[in-house]
Amino acid sequence: xxxxxxxxxxxxxxxxxxxxxxxxxxxxxxxxxxxxxxxxxxxxxxxxxxxxxxxxxxxxxxxxxxxxxxxxxxxxxxxxxxxxxxxxxxxxxxxxxxxxxxxxxxxxxxxxx
Amino acid sequence: xxxxxxxxxxxxxxxxxxxxxxxxxxxxxxxxxxxxxxxxxxxxxxxxxxxxxxxxxxxxxxxxxxxxxxxxxxxxxxxxxxxxxxxxxxxxxxxxxxxxxxxxxxxxxxxxxxxxxxxxxxxxxxxxxxxxxxxxxxxxxxxxxxxxxxxxxxxxxxxxxxxxxxxxxxxxxxxxxxxxxxxxxxxxxxxxxxxxxxxxxxxxxxxxxxxxxxxxxxxxxxxxxxxxxxxxxxx
Numbered sequence: 001x002x003x004x005x006x007x008x009x010x011x012x013x014x015x016x017x018x019x020x021x022x023x024x025x026x027x028x029x030x031x032x033x034x035x036x037x038x039x040x041x042x043x044x045x046x047x048x049x050x051x052x053x054x055x056x057x058x059x060x061x062x063x064x065x066x067x068x069x070x071x072x073x074x075x076x077x078x079x080x081x082x083x084x085x086x087x088x089x090x091x092x093x094x095x096x097x098x099x100x101x102x103x104x105x106x107x108x109x110x111x112x113x
Numbered sequence: 114x115x116x117x118x119x120x121x122x123x124x125x126x127x128x129x130x131x132x133x134x135x136x137x138x139x140x141x142x143x144x145x146x147x148x149x150x151x152x153x154x155x156x157x158x159x160x161x162x163x164x165x166x167x168x169x170x171x172x173x174x175x176x177x178x179x180x181x182x183x184x185x186x187x188x189x190x191x192x193x194x195x196x197x198x199x200x201x202x203x204x205x206x207x208x209x210x211x212x213x214x215x216x217x218x219x220x221x222x223x224x225x226x227x228x229x230x231x232x233x234x235x236x237x238x239x240x241x242x243x244x245x246x247x248x249x250x251x252x253x254x255x256x257x258x259x260x261x262x263x264x265x266x267x268x269x270x271x272x273x274x275x276x277x278x279x280x281x282x283x284x285x286x287x288x289x290x291x292x293x294x295x296x297x298x299x300x301x302x303x304x305x306x307x308x309x310x311x312x313x314x315x316x317x318x319x320x321x322x323x324x325x326x327x328x329x330x331x332x333x334x335x336x337x338x339x340x341x342x343x344x345x346x347x348x
Contacts, residue, residue, distance in 0.1 A: 002221055002253035009139045021133055031139075038256050038282045074317065085281035086314040095314040099285055105139040105256075113130045 003040060006105065007047035011055060013107045018056045023112035026057035030109045034102035035069040036085055061111075069102030143257055146225035150232060150260025154243070160339075160346035161243040163223075163261035165283060167276070168249030170269040171293045171326060173201045176244055178326045180208040182336055183242070187343060190237040192245045194223040201246065211235060222253040225260055240347045242339060251280040262342060263288040266312075270294050270301050274308035281315035289320045289338065296325040 010029065018026055029048075033039050041064055048062050071082040073089040074096040080089050082097060089097050138144065154161050164172050176191060183189050191212040193201040202214035213231045215223060228245060237243050245261060247254040255264075266287035268276055271294060277284045284290065290312050292305050309321045322338065324331035 002256070005220065005222070005224075005253070006139055006256075009142060012142065013135065013137050013139070017133060017135060021131075027130060036282070038252060085285045085316075086278050086311070088314075095310075096317050097314075098317055107135045107137045107139060109132055109134045109136075111130060111132050 002038065003043040003047045004051070006039065007044060007051045010048065010107055011051050011057060014052075014057050014060075014110060015055065017110055018112060021112055023056065023110075025113050026060045026110055027113060028061040028063060028111035029057060029107065030063040030065065030111075032065045032067055032104060032106045032108045034067045034104045035083055036099060036102040037105050039105060041066075065108065067102055067104060070100050071097040072100045073097050140256060140258075143225050146229055147258035147260040150225055150229050153232065154260060154262075155346075157237070158240045158347040159237055159243055160241075160343045161245065161259075161261045162342075163245045163247055163254070163259050163264045164267060165247045165251070165254045165264055165287065166249060166267035166269075166293075167251050167272060170249070170267045170272065172246050172249070172267055173204055174326045175267065175291070175293060175324065176246060177204055177208045178329075178332065179244070179335070179339070180205060180210040182332060183339075184209050187340075188238045188241040190235050190241055190243050192223075192228060192231045192235065192243065194246055194248045196220070196248060211237075217248055221248055221250050222257050223247050223259060224257050228259045240343070242343055251276070251283045255283045255286050262346065265289045265291060267291045267293050268308065268312075270297050270303040270305070274303050274305075275311060277308065277312040277315055284312045284315035284319060287316065287319060289322065291335070292321065292323045294325060294327070295323045295330055296328040 052058050069082045071080055073080050075094050076091050085099050088095050166172050180189050189210045191205045191210050193214045196217050199214040202212040205212035213235050215227050215231055264287040266283055312319050322334050324335050
């Protein structure tokens, strides 16, 4: 499962930061996941719980901010909101929309003690 | 028990809890390995492609036919990704090109770290074409940059023409789409133009070729596309 690999990457980033900050425990992890990213949020939560077991982030609260999708409509020459990479432009109804935002997957911040 | 945070201490201050801002890309480590692969490939004028598709779209067959067509004209090396077995690498070697198999075990995609080591072992010569066949999967490999020049997505006509709508992310990140097994078009209900139109909803800039590895239709166009890429990589 793809979210398992992503959760492992998250744990790596969290462990590096915890070591750097000399933290003894990670209380919370806040992610930012774009609406157009290849991530199933529920699968991500499940995998995060699984991979953090026995680590400094065991039982940490996982907060996920969803970021909106955005595209550039070539016909309208305008930035438009979209919910999927194959959405039509909400202004002109055509499919000449290139994805410009909402694919990000980031670890935004940690709560440490 | 403290009612604020649930800890066992009766008297304490909360300064021991602190927030650290990171803003770090979850794929940062993979992306760093990919950037290093790309730098090394560029230094040697090597054109590298990352082939992605569902299982059974004919990736290995297309690679075998490509290796055979380029024999004696262009140095070619192949990295094969599968969860298990080295069957695909053996097929490529039998066709006449050096190949390394990466077994991902339970992993559903190749990552840039494993590909970097495979490139070291394979040591492709200057100006070569390197073809990387990813694990058959239209979802996960979309996220993992390997350091390639382009992702090439292969879709066979025995699959649904609506696959680009179902798996838009892969078509969004690919630069070329190959509609494969076109020799079977008389036997299946598959509208090629419609399929390409769907792919362009995900990625208006995606190029498209129609190829049959069996009849050879479309192979000259495919080899021409490769030759242009190799020329640009060497320049």
